[in-house]
Amino acid sequence: MRLGFNFTLGETTPLVRRLLAEGRIDYVELLIDNFLTLEPDAIATAFPAPMGFHIMFSRFIEAEEAALADMARRLRQLIDRVRPLYVSDHVARFSHQGRQLYHLAEIDYAADYEQVRRRVDNWQQLLGCQVLLENYPSILDGGRDAPRFFERLCRDTGAGVLFDISNAVCAHRNCGLPLDAWLPVIDASRHFHVAGYNLSILQPHLVLDTHDQPLSDDTLAFIERYRTRFEHPGATLTYERDDAFVDRDIDADLKRLRTLFPLAEARLHA
Template sequence: MLRDGQADFVEILIDNFLHVEPEDMATALDGAPVAFHIMHSRFLERTEAQLAFMASRIRTMARELRPFYISDHLLRFTVDGREVPFLPELDYGRTYDLVCQRVTSWQEQLGTPVLFENYPSIFDSGLEQPAFLERLFRETGAGLLFDVSNAVCAHRNCQLPLAAWDTLLERSTHFHVGGYEPSSEAPFVSLDLHGSPLADDTLDYLGRVFSRTSTAATISVERDNHVELEPWRADILAVRARWEQHA
């Protein structure tokens, strides 16, 4: 897709590649622009020593590959110290001070502002997410990596209005989008699984997102499951078509 001009850059899930020499990564990417996305930093839960080691490695990779952003996730990996088979959303009403302190420290260790991805809320507590993020970004200098399909999932699951993101969207320049699927058991909810074609409501909202921002820089079309060239290419072309309508 890079050779054919259908993709313009590569977003690397960088924690999958920390064992690889950065020079080898640069050779494999052959000059393609890159961004770094972090999935399992677990920066809200790890010790400072663990984070310092990871941050050092990411900084080494960044010096060689020069990503135009580094992004991460605001979520939990454990509940009361126990590993769980899903990644729970933050308790926005009780965790602000901890999250603010940890975000500040993590950015200092990485040596750069970090973009944080919005969560595909399931429960009504997710209604607090936009206001929480607005305050957090204002007080820490962090930013939003706006996941369009996560916002659609939150709208479908807990009726979080899509308009609730408008203020944050005005300052957002980097985006994600992917397919969602219904859960396999009741109560049925929409899950951001990145394994299906982009849904019509996602594409419709994507058009609205593009119409609200004149500074969009990148959008990553995600595929984590059923990673096959033609369906993925079709999603990218659909996103390009929506962008061209508003360019």
């Protein structure tokens, strides 16, 4: 298992460089939307390591075709130059009845299936590659339909899942979706995310995917229980942090992950 770190903001450049130099991570996941204006060569040489591409704001389910095609043209240049380990995106809603949402929202897995399937087909066509789709940290009961939705979507479109381990833990705690329901998705996935979560300010508390805390005990226990099922040749696990960049906490979490997935295996499968 190769370990990675998400790179979202220029200001974390020294942190990411240090993690690479100290061998704590093996690759970097770029939130590629933030770097679309850079020259492909500048992105390709930004870090002495492989990269993954994570797309945040394509809004490929609801965006207009011309806007998508324009973004895809730019992304294809970067994909051709950088040859990322994977290209990933989000199955989510960014607006409701014409109003822009402050936070991205979960789709209705039953009612929206056909629209999403068509849009995934189209987005992969425009990008010219397989797209991995990330599972959502569900809040509402509809989240219980997510595992079967992703299994069906991958079968129908050839897309994959970027399986976020702690998002599954959030969904489990918020709407009771058993972690085991994801096993077929995990078995078919090669690329993973993990992060800390936090409780909402308002009660009743929801578990929110905040990327600002150390990994929780239940997230680590989930990984430990299914360690061998996450571990595939070429597999990657990105540790996500978007706030509270406390070096000691980040190093400790990466060390825990490295203990679960020793480096020898990463080298063996590289």
